[in-house]
Amino acid sequence: MPEANAPRPVPFRGGGFRPKSSLWVGAAVFALLITLWEIGSRTGIIHPLVLPAPSEAAEAFIDLYNSGLLWKHLGASLSRLAIGWTAGTLLGIAVGFSIGLFSLARAGLVPLVAAIFPIPKIALLPLFIIWFGIGEGSKVATILFGTFFPTVVATYGGVDNVDRGLIRMGQSFGLSWFSIVRKIILPGALPAILPGFRISAAIAIVLLVAAEMIGAEFGVGAYILLAGSLMAMDQLIAGVAILSAIGLTVSWIIGRTERLLLRWRT
Amino acid sequence: MHLSLDGISHHYGGMSVLSGIDLEIPAGEIVCIVGPSGCGKSTLLRLIGGLEKPDEGAVLQHGAPPAGSLNPLTYIFQDFALLPWRSVAGNVSLVLEDHPLGKTEREAIIDDVLARTKLSDFKVALPRQLSGGMKQRVAIARALAVRPAVLLMDEPLSALDSQTRELLMDDLVGLWSKTPFTAVYVTHNLEEAVRLGHRIVVLSRRPGTIRDVVAIDMPLAERPGRLTELTEARERLWSLIRDEAAAADMELVDA
Numbered sequence: 001m002p003e004a005n006a007p008r009p010v011p012f013r014g015g016g017f018r019p020k021s022s023l024w025v026g027a028a029v030f031a032l033l034i035t036l037w038e039i040g041s042r043t044g045i046i047h048p049l050v051l052p053a054p055s056e057a058a059e060a061f062i063d064l065y066n067s068g069l070l071w072k073h074l075g076a077s078l079s080r081l082a083i084g085w086t087a088g089t090l091l092g093i094a095v096g097f098s099i100g101l102f103s104l105a106r107a108g109l110v111p112l113v114a115a116i117f118p119i120p121k122i123a124l125l126p127l128f129i130i131w132f133g134i135g136e137g138s139k140v141a142t143i144l145f146g147t148f149f150p151t152v153v154a155t156y157g158g159v160d161n162v163d164r165g166l167i168r169m170g171q172s173f174g175l176s177w178f179s180i181v182r183k184i185i186l187p188g189a190l191p192a193i194l195p196g197f198r199i200s201a202a203i204a205i206v207l208l209v210a211a212e213m214i215g216a217e218f219g220v221g222a223y224i225l226l227a228g229s230l231m232a233m234d235q236l237i238a239g240v241a242i243l244s245a246i247g248l249t250v251s252w253i254i255g256r257t258e259r260l261l262l263r264w265r266t
Numbered sequence: 267m268h269l270s271l272d273g274i275s276h277h278y279g280g281m282s283v284l285s286g287i288d289l290e291i292p293a294g295e296i297v298c299i300v301g302p303s304g305c306g307k308s309t310l311l312r313l314i315g316g317l318e319k320p321d322e323g324a325v326l327q328h329g330a331p332p333a334g335s336l337n338p339l340t341y342i343f344q345d346f347a348l349l350p351w352r353s354v355a356g357n358v359s360l361v362l363e364d365h366p367l368g369k370t371e372r373e374a375i376i377d378d379v380l381a382r383t384k385l386s387d388f389k390v391a392l393p394r395q396l397s398g399g400m401k402q403r404v405a406i407a408r409a410l411a412v413r414p415a416v417l418l419m420d421e422p423l424s425a426l427d428s429q430t431r432e433l434l435m436d437d438l439v440g441l442w443s444k445t446p447f448t449a450v451y452v453t454h455n456l457e458e459a460v461r462l463g464h465r466i467v468v469l470s471r472r473p474g475t476i477r478d479v480v481a482i483d484m485p486l487a488e489r490p491g492r493l494t495e496l497t498e499a500r501e502r503l504w505s506l507i508r509d510e511a512a513a514a515d516m517e518l519v520d521a
Contacts, residue, residue: 169347172317173361173412174337183360187351264351266394 049233057237064223064238074242076218077208080136081246084143085204092148092200093193096155100189101181106156117149122210129214139211146207147200154196158189191265194258201250205243220246267331267338267415268293268448269314273323275473276309282473283309287323289467289476291416294446296486298459301469302507302514307452308420310474314450315339315418331415336365340414344421346401348393348408354380355389358408379407382441399430403437410441417449423458435461439486456503460496461489468503471510478506 034054040046041053048056064070098105099113121142128138128145162185170180212221220242227235274287283306291297291314299307312318314325316339331338348357358376367375380386383403393401402422409417423431435458441447453459459466466480482499489496 163347165343165345165347166349168317169341169343170360172315172337172339172341173408175361175364179364183363184349187349264392264394 049231052234052237054237056234057241060232060234061238061241064235069218069223072218073220073223076216077212077220077246080139080143080211080219081204081208084140084208085147085201087140088144088147088204089151089197089200091144092151093155095148096152096193097159097181097185099152099156100159100185109152110156113149113152117153121146121207125211125214134215138214139208139216142207142211143204146203150200150203151193151196154199155189155193158192158196159185161192162188191262194254194261197254197257198251201254202247205247205250209243267327267329269416270326270328271310271314271323272326274310274313274320274325275322276306276313276318276320278309284313284320285473285475287474287476291448291450293448295464296442296449296451296462298451298453298463298466299469300453300456300459300466300503300507301474302471302511303454304514304517305469305471305510306474307454307469310469311341311418311420311450311452314416315341317341332413335413335415337361337412338415340409340412340417342402342405342409342417342419342422344424346393346398346405346425348401348404350393353390353392354385354396354404354407357393357404358411361408361412375411379410382410383407383437397430398426399434402426402434406437406441415448417447419449419451421453422451424453424455431458436490438462439489443487456500456507459503460500462486466499466503468506471514 037046037051038054041048041051041056046053061070064073095105095109099109100106124145125138125142128141132138132141166184166188167180170184175183208219209221209224212219213225216222220239224236224239224243227233227239269291271287271289271291274284275282276284287310289297299310301307309318313320316325327338349360352360355376358379359372362372362375376389377386380389383406385400385403385407388396388400393404396404402425405422423434426434439462442449451458451462460482463482464486466482468477468480469475470477480499480503482496484492484495
């Protein structure tokens with residue numbers, strides 16, 4: 001036994017609290033879950049009516065691809081997403097900036113945003129159908145509305161958080177109001193606006209499916225609805241997988257954009 | 267062009283921060299303003315540059331700014347105030363972009379001021395890659411780019427370590443010796459005041475009034491070699507401030 005007062009190293013108490021991400025682990029979790037699910041289905045532990053095997057869903061997807069309908073559904077959905085999300089985002093940034101810059105806009109619009117933001121836009125869908133028609137109008141309007149509010153909140157939060165010292169510096173050098181907004185406030189608010197895109201994109205996909213469940217011939221939502229009413233669970237799973245793939249792609253694009261535009265951050 | 271302060275008083279809410287300040291800022295001299303913390307030094311500087319309006323009195327500008335001066339009253343801030351998303355050259359460019367200058371003219375000014383502040387090799391670096399001293403040199407370059415008539419420096423070296431502070435003081439003296447500029451230099455550091463100030467204004471505790479103005483005739487360039495002679499001036503300043511600094515230290519910030 002060592003002596004009680006023999007020199008020994010100081011116990012290490014630091015470290016931890018620094019989660020690292022690894023692409024491989026993420027992919028492995030996916031693969032493991034799908035394999036377990038497939039095994040469960042093949043051995044009969046999971047009843048095919050409760051949940052079809054991943055291989056069946058994959059077959060349904062290949063059928064969809066071979067029938068040529070995949071691109072029609074995907075094209076319809078993506079164009080609604082693109083138009084609704086872009087319009088909602090641009091409007092949201094414009095309104096968010098006016099709230100961040102003008103007292104009158106702040107006083108008048110912040111309570112309004114707070115009142116309308118929590119309303120589920122799906123509940124307003126019948127109203128939108130009456131206003132904008134059963135066609136594309138109501139679907140785009142639902143997505144636009146859904147993306148508008150989170151963008152407004154993220155944008156004016158970002159504008160509020162721009163370092164006032166930088167704005168004062170701009171004023172002290174005689175920069176014009178427009179230069180201060182464009183060169184100091186806009187880039188300064190970007191770190192708050194871009195994560196807002198992630199949230200608004202996810203909301204847009206949720207609303208897309210809901211909107212396509214009423215009066216849509218094509219679209220991933222319509223495909224899923226049809227599969228559900230025919231109890232074709234393999235097609236339903238295939239449709240959900242397509243949605244998930246859209247979500248992953250959008251989030252990847254936003255991640256790349258963030259890395260490109262926010263390179264200056266530490 | 268020179269400035270004069272005429273009976274400046276200022277309040278924040280109900281609290282008087284400055285009272286009856288009369289001061290001349292002669293052209294070509296560095297005027298240091300020292301005083302205990304919370305005496306309104308930085309407020310006074312914001313008033314001089316027009317970032318705030320005094321409640322009473324006025325800051326007067328005598329004569330026209332020199333031809334070619336793009337921004338006669340130009341600040342250098344304690345926290346540098348560099349745009350983190352712009353490179354060194356981009357930060358200097360920012361303050362030139364609103365003026366009708368050609369691209370070549372703008373680039374010539376940027377190259378010139380970066381050379382004068384020894385930053386030519388770091389044109390494309392981002393602020394996060396720079397040390398504190400380099401960041402402040404970028405801010406000095408940016409200020410020089412608009413050819414100011416009066417430089418307004420708000421504790422420009424307070425965020426730096428003492429070694430960097432020494433180096434930057436030498437840089438400032440070098441810049442002044444080549445082309446004398448007019449400056450108001452706010453600091454709580456008496457060492458900086460006696461090294462850089464032609465005249466040192468001592469403010470009293472809140473509400474700030476001028477207690478004394480100490481003039482130092484020794485040329486700036488000779489001061490590093492004659493520090494012992496400056497000790498006397500430093501001691502005199504300290505004796506003026508000491509009691510009030512102690513009292514200010516025991517004050518509640520928002521009392």
